[in-house]
Structure formats: C-alpha cells, structure tokens
C-alpha cells in the first residue's frame with residue numbers, strides 16, 4: 489500500500505502482541521524466512537529486543553536487507569510526555585537507526601497532540617519514515633488530532649475484522665489519504681475461534697480448499713486493509729502468508745461483509 493509519505497507498506501505482516509522476547513524472536517525469524525517483510529511490535533509488548541534480534545539474525549544470514557523491511561512500533565501512553573526520548577529508546581531496543589512507521593498506541597486527548605508533535609520532530613530528523621495513529625474510533629477524535637498537527641497520519645491501525653468492519657470510519661479516514669490497518673484481523677487471541685469457526689467462512693474455505701484464516705486474510709487484502717495476524721506457530725505463519733494466493737469472488741466478499749456485528753471484541 490502506498491503511504492502518503494511515498495513509502496510502500498506491505499499488506500500482510502506478522503503481529504507480535506502477547507509474545508515474550510524469545511517467542512517473538514522465533515516467530516519473526518520464521519516469518520522473515522517465509523517472505524514476510526512487515527513486522528508489528530510495540531513498546532508495551534515488551535518484545536522489541538526479541539524482534540530486533542530476529543531482524544539482525546535474518547540480516548546476518550543474508551535473508552534480508554534493512555531496506556526490504558517495514559518495521560512498525562508504537563508509543564505507549566505513559567511516554568506521551570517524552571515522545572522523542574521514547575522513540576530513541578525503541579530504536580535502541582530494536583537495534584535500528586530508523587523505523588518505517590511509529591504509531592501513537594491510543595487516543596489520549598489530554599496529551600496525544602504533544603506526543604504526535606514529538607513523532608513529527610523525530611520524523612523530520614530522519615528517525616521515522618512515516619507516522620500514524622492507533623485506536624481512534626471516531627472521525628471527530630481523528631480530526632481533533634489532525635487539526636492540531638502538521639503531518640497527516642499515514643496509517644490508522646484499529647481493531648478490524650469481519651465481525652467489526654466500522655465502514656463509516658474506514659471510508660472517512662481513507663478519504664483523507666490515510667491507510668487503514670487491521671489489528672485482531674482474525675478476531676484476536678481468545679476470540680479468533682469465533683471467526684474461524686463461523687459457518688459461512690468455513691464454507692467459503694472449503695470451496696477454495698483453503699483454511700478459514702486464509703479466507704479472512706484474503707478478505708482483508710481485498711478490502712484494502714493492511715493486516716498483521718499474530719502467531720507463534722510455524723504452521724500458521726506459513727499458512728497466513730500463503731493467503732496471498734487466494735482470491736475471493738465479489739459475491740463471497742459481500743457475504744463476508746454481511747457478518748458485521750458492529751461490535752468490537754476488545755474493550756480498549
């Protein structure tokens with residue numbers, strides 16, 4: 489996906505929420521071997537060092553070059569008062585000298601504008617290639633931040649999946665030139681089975697001899713979302729990237745669209 493900064497963001501990546509350093513390292517290394525080039529982490533996940541180790545190993549093994557990778561991390565809310573220092577700390581833990589994308593992790597009206605201005609400053613210094621937001625669920629909240637800052641968010645990363653599609657917000661945000669990225673693309677650790685076992689998704693998967701996860705990831709891709717399924721399973725990591733070969737018909741897309749409940753799984 490072409491971002492408003494001119495950089496290209498892969499449409500499928502690996503998520504690392506809930507993975508400890510060692511597991512994240514293994515999962516990311518596995519993913520890089522399988523051809524993933526987008527990695528999503530966050531300061532609050534506590535695994536930036538593990539992610540950084542995997543990147544270095546893959547570079548040492550000659551699997552990737554830094555410029556082939558797209559690394560995202562997020563600024564945690566308690567760091568909003570000292571954003572630029574927090575950017576430096578994330579870079580240090582990851583062992584990188586720039587990030588492809590840094591997001592404010594959550595809307596926090598009392599100081600998120602100041603935090604975003606810190607990201608703008610780090611971007612001007614070349615430490616961040618693109619900056620954006622996560623967890624802004626209304627056009628008013630999104631606009632509140634945009635009005636008071638200079639660099640338009642390249643990406644908004646929100647909970648998005650067939651049961652929560654948020655079409656009005658997606659249309660609005662995209663209209664401003666911001667790319668939508670889906671977290672909990674499979675419904676999230678804990679709730680993913682509700683999506684994977686949904687009968688319509690199961691029947692579309694059977695028709696394509698694909699897995700339910702692949703059907704959902706193809707749906708995300710065809711909706712134009714960036715998706716970052718989290719996994720520590722070698723089999724799932726390989727299965728998820730193979731979804732790139734699956735194409736759903738317009739009718740199948742419409743049927744999955746009809747599963748929207750308008751309700752999120754997460755409470756934050």
Ligand SMILES: NC(=O)c1ccc[n+]([C@@H]2O[C@H](COP(=O)([O-])OP(=O)(O)OC[C@H]3O[C@@H](n4cnc5c(N)ncnc54)[C@H](OP(=O)(O)O)[C@@H]3O)[C@@H](O)[C@H]2O)c1
Pocket residue numbers: 502503504505506528529593622623645670671672673674675676677678680684699701702716717718719720721723724725727728
């Ligand atoms: N910005 C935010 O506030 C925010 C919040 C939450 C998450 N995120 C980001 O979004 C990423 C994705 O969210 P998530 O990891 O929480 O949830 P998810 O990707 O929707 O679901 C992950 C769950 O699905 C399972 N899974 C993955 N691939 C599978 C497959 N092919 N078949 C069957 N099960 C499969 C995983 O188990 P296995 O490990 O066994 O594969 C795990 O239990 C996170 O990792 C994180 O990077 C961001």
